[in-house]
Amino acid sequence: MxxxxxxxxxxxxxxxxxxxxxxxxxxxxxxxxxxxxxxxxxxxxxxxxxxxxxxxxxxxxxxLGRSADRSGLTLTVEEIPSPETAKDSIYKGSVLPTLNKKLISNSLNILFDKLSACPDKGLVTEVSAYLMLAVYKMFRLVYSAAPKNAASMFRVSRARWQGYSSAAMNTAQANVEATLAGEEMGAGPALKDASCFAMTTESLTRDYPLYATSLFNLIKTSEGRIGQSE
Missing domain, CATH: 1.10.260.40 (lambda repressor-like DNA-binding domains)
Incomplete structure (x- = not known):
């Protein structure tokens, strides 16, 4: 089993x-x-x-864990709804970037929709900061892999950017955790009720029929990677 x-x-x-x-x-x-x-x-x-x-x-x-979707659906790239135009969502060569981009984009739609229902709008700022920093780090690593790319595109120096960006991500995550725990952050009110984030796999499937399957597959894939590190 x-x-x-x-x-x-x-x-x-x-x-x-x-x-x-x-x-x-x-x-x-x-x-x-x-x-x-x-x-x-x-x-x-x-x-x-x-x-x-x-x-x-x-x-x-x-x-049995063979599908991340309650209905048992197994996704192909073509079956994942894209929030963008077909031209923008198709990459040359491998279909893997297309698949992963759709999973991430669709999952973010759910995340930000849930955040929009939260009275503490500072939470959106901190979550956004964390995600933008993650994209920044990955983009800069890829950009820097080609020696001829101009380092002057970035203001933070080569010796400092990884440590500084990781610190900024940790700060954003800490702010999110503090807010969700009910602590006041900046000028915004403390989050006293987290019921706006109440959800189940059933409610996610019902409320986000186009995107829930992407989120479930993203979770399954991510936890597979986490399991490899244990």
Missing amino acids: SMEFNRIITLLRKERGITQKQAAADLGVSQALLSHYEKGIRECGLDFVVRVADYYGVSCDYL
Whole structure:
């Protein structure tokens, strides 16, 4: 059984607000057995996977971690909606840049839409600063790889830019974390209620039918990279 199964069935149950006891009764197993499934202590049979899929309205591929989308959709570049014109979203050569650009762009649409509902507009500034610095760092690394490119394009010196940009990113992240924790930042009011950020995989799919699949795949890909570093 996929190692993702126990994480996903736990996530789905908690998103629905269902107790383990209730879910076990509905699925026809004991609470102790469901607990073992959710903790990955025991493996279930295929019939239970199908029952869980029907119970939560998701695909078996999603439960097994084979698809990042609840419906089991596997994306191709052509199937990912692009917020830009077709001309701008097609790159010469490999389709990989096109795929990754769409995943990132579509995921950012969701992130900034959620941020727009937040009363603390300073949060948008700090999140934007962090993301712009990340793009700046990657662009400058690529730009600097060609020796003939003029270093004068950038004001921050070659010896300082990596350390300074990393420090600025850490500062932006710290400001975001402080704001979300309810601390006041600058002249803006403290964020006293984070309910505007309440979401589930189900609500994201419903509210962002064009972009949710991109976000789920971005999360899956990112955590795959994180897992390689563990």
